Amino acid sequence: MTAGMSLTVSDLVLSYGGAPVVNRLDLTVRPGEIMVLTGPSGCGKSTVLRALAGLLRQDSGQILADGDPVTTTSRDRAMVFQDSALLPWRTVRSNVELALKLAGLPRAGRRAEALRWIADVGLTGFEDYLPKSLSGGMRQRVQLARGLAGNPRAVMMDEPFGALDAQTRTSMQRLLIETWRTHPTTIVFVTHDVDEALRLGDRVAVLGRAGQPLRALVDVPTPRSPDSERTALRAEILAALDNTELIS
Numbered sequence: 001m002t003a004g005m006s007l008t009v010s011d012l013v014l015s016y017g018g019a020p021v022v023n024r025l026d027l028t029v030r031p032g033e034i035m036v037l038t039g040p041s042g043c044g045k046s047t048v049l050r051a052l053a054g055l056l057r058q059d060s061g062q063i064l065a066d067g068d069p070v071t072t073t074s075r076d077r078a079m080v081f082q083d084s085a086l087l088p089w090r091t092v093r094s095n096v097e098l099a100l101k102l103a104g105l106p107r108a109g110r111r112a113e114a115l116r117w118i119a120d121v122g123l124t125g126f127e128d129y130l131p132k133s134l135s136g137g138m139r140q141r142v143q144l145a146r147g148l149a150g151n152p153r154a155v156m157m158d159e160p161f162g163a164l165d166a167q168t169r170t171s172m173q174r175l176l177i178e179t180w181r182t183h184p185t186t187i188v189f190v191t192h193d194v195d196e197a198l199r200l201g202d203r204v205a206v207l208g209r210a211g212q213p214l215r216a217l218v219d220v221p222t223p224r225s226p227d228s229e230r231t232a233l234r235a236e237i238l239a240a241l242d243n244t245e246l247i248s
Contacts, residue, residue, distance in 0.1 A: 004032035004186030005066045005076060005153040007052055012061035014047050021047050024061070025214055027205055029154075034180065034187045036197040038237070039207035039215070045190040046158050048207075052188055053079045053156045065154065075103055078152035080143050082159040086131040092118060093127040096146050103150035117145040120179060137168035144172075144179065154186040161196070173199050194234050204233075206240045216240035 007029040014022040022044035029035045037045045050056040051063055054073040063070040065077065078099075086095050096114040105113060118127055121141040131139055140160055147155050161169045173196065180187060191197055197204045198220055206216040218236055 003153065004030075004184060006031045006064075007154060007186065007188065008062075008064040008067075009048070009052075010062045010064075012048070012051070012063065013059040014044060014051055014056065015059050016047070020059075022051075022207075025207075027214060027217075029186060029188055030202075032184050032186055033202040034189060034200055036189045036191060036201035036204045037207060038191055038194065038197045038204060040209055041192065043207040043209055045192075045207060049079075049156045049158050049188060049190050052154075053077050055079070075150060076153045078147045078150060078155045080147040080155060080157045080160050082162050086139060086142055086146070088131050091128050091130060092123060092134070092142050095131070095142055096149050099146045099150040114145075114149065117149045118142075120182070121145045121175060135168075137164055137172060140164065140172055141175065144176065148179065148183055148185065152185060154188065157187060157189045159190050159192070162191070162193075169196075176200065194237050197237070198233055204237060206237055 009025055009027040012022055012025040013020060021042075025044075025048065027035075037048060039045055047056065051058055052070065054070050054077060057071075065074070070077075087098070090098065093111070093114050096117050097110045100110045100113055101107075115124075115127065118124060121144055123138060123141055123145070126134065126138065131142070134142070143160065147157075161172045164172060176187075177200065189200055191200075201220050204218040204220060205214060206218065208215040216237065218233060218240075220233060
């Protein structure tokens with residue numbers, strides 16, 4: 001996989017129905033890091049993510065990807081959603097192959113590359129299954145494989161594990177880190193869960209309520225923090241949010 005890209009947000013304003021959802025946000029995502037966006041419901045986390053992916057145009061301000069303005073979607077910037085966005089009529093392998101086709105990989109090499117990614121996310125033996133035959137965690141594994149298979153330089157992930165049970169969620173968090181270490185890229189990950197933010201992020205950006213600017217930017221020591229350090233960092237994040245609306 002190619003190296004991750006930098007993403008720069010400057011004085012960004014995003015509105016919905018005439019009201020600012022994101023107001024004058026400044027944020028820089030470093031190449032190859034996992035940046036987690038967290039904050040109370042309605043603070044614009046998912047809105048920022050869609051703007052970074054090129055799915056939403058800003059009212060004002062600037063979004064740059066490796067110094068170039070983001071004006072539309074790009075193969076270099078992939079998106080993984082919370083709800084399964086897999087094509088229900090395509091098998092696991094066919095869903096992953098679609099990303100490879102869009103990335104320009106010749107037909108002759110797609111099958112082998114898709115199978116490699118399916119193996120990387122632990123789904124060998126399920127290549128010919130349709131999404132409806134898979135559990136929620138398995139569908140998210142396919143989404144992860146498809147999101148990364150096209151060699152994007154940045155991946156935007158919108159609460160991809162939010163609907164999973166606790167055990168499956170922990171397993172998916174571990175898989176994401178393992179896959180990211182093997183196939184490094186820039187990841188911007190949205191969650192409302194502070195503990196998930198600290199397990200995954202190199203840095204955690206805390207957004208305020210709708211229309212407010214960035215409240216805090218917390219560095220997470222690597223390797224990923226032990227429980228004692230997470231307790232202190234968790235308190236710092238909650239303090240930045242005045243203990244509002246974040247779910248433990």
